[in-house]
Amino acid sequence: MKFCVLAYYVIDEVSDPAKMIKEHRAFLKKLDSAGRIYVSPEGINAQLSLAEGDLQAYLDFLKKDCFFDAADVKVHHWHEHPFAKLTIKQREQLCALDTEVDFSNRGEHLSAHEWKQKLEARDEHTIVIDVRNNYESEVGYFEGAIKPDLESFREFPEFAKELRKKFDPAKTTVLMYCTGGIRCEFYSPLMKKEGFEKVYQLHGGVIRYGIEEGNHLWHGKLFVFDDRLVVDIAELKNEDVGHCRHCGCESSTYYNCANMDCNLLFLSCRECARKNKGCCCEACIVEGRVRPFSDQEHPKPFRKLPHEEKLKLSGGS
Ligand SMILES: [Zn+2]
Ligand SMILES: [Zn+2]
Structure with a gap:
């Protein structure tokens, strides 16, 4: 039996989170599914696995609601469910930052291909930041990335403040990336709040990059928040760093x-x-x-x- 591991999010107002949760529960109950789906008034963050034969039914289910048009559903394959059970819950915040985020002031989204081009063309005024936690960047990262020693989401705002002391926000171009893209949605406005004017974020994160561009300029593997723990980002076997x-x-x-x-x-x-x-x-x-x-x-x-x-x-x- 083969399984698909899906990751996607939508940052947009959810007027009735309870209703969205109920609909998801009712539908997923009919499928061979597991995972974690969190819904908040500011959007949805989903990581789930489905039997391969159930993938299309779920994608069709999402298509019925235009709210999900903005979802970039990334799919990996695995030999079993990498989650123990299915959890669908309401949360106050999608990303536990404990600080207000102005989503109207996000960075510019780059496709995997654009990201690759920007990385290749980077100059001395460009910094690449890996906004994930320390145990994630320890097993894989983009070439030349700054890897902050963070243990949780909550430490990022402080890191952003430190960064502005080291790099002139008016002259520095920031390229930022995370696993699936959602953290950058929250962190890029914080970077802009610190005065960084040119902020770019990798849309769909490392997962999307691996699917579309392979492991060019990437070293190592990818930490994921499920039973797989660490995966290759591309078909090819990736080095151990x-x-x-x-x-x-x-x-x-x-x-x-x-x-x-x-x-x-x-x-x-x-x-x-x-x-x-x-x-x-x-x-x-x-x-x-x-x-x-x-x-x-x-x-x-x-x-x-x-x-x-x-x-x-x-x-x-
Ligand atoms: Zn011990
Ligand atoms: Zn050893």
Whole structure:
């Protein structure tokens, strides 16, 4: 059985979120589906998986409502549902920034192809910023990107302030990207608020870029907020740019520390994971409440513990 993993969002006023949620629930209940869909008065953010045979039915369902015309639905393929269940919920904010965002003042959207051209033609007055969290850019990034050491969405406004001290906002061209594009919708107005005049954002994010342009100028892999954790952005196998926490060799495989009180998300090669029973450090092996280590090629994130909470807080994409 094969599955499609879909990611899309729409930033636009939702007059009746409860109604949209109800319609989605009723329709998806009929399909083989899983995922996370969040609806707020400011839009919808959806990451879900469907049996391949159900994809067209869902796309047709979206087509019936012109609200979804603005959705750029990105599709990957996987051998199973990368989500444990289907969650469709209302949220106050789509992106937990805790600050007002002026969507009328966003950056200019670039198609994957335009983005590639801009990257190729960049000069010394152009900066590329990876607006994702640190554990995401650790396994993959665009060549020459600034990778801020952020742990959550909420830290971005502060980073934007710091950036204006280092780069003259009037002279600097900003190219920004994230996983699927939604974070840039929230962050580009913040950059403009800080005075940056020329702000461009990659429409559809790294996912769309990989589908259309392959991995040209991209190094490594892509972190995703589901059971897959890390995927190739293009058909070709992508290089490993991350490093094993234990031995330093190249690896893009994330593990949650097997010590349930730690649960740290860390990179490890398979051999070190075996040797350390899935733990992040010596102390965790010796002192922790260690759950049995299962030796898998694609370890899944451990659920119902801080890491899962953290994924939820970050919101995904
Ligand atoms: Zn290792
Ligand atoms: Zn640990």
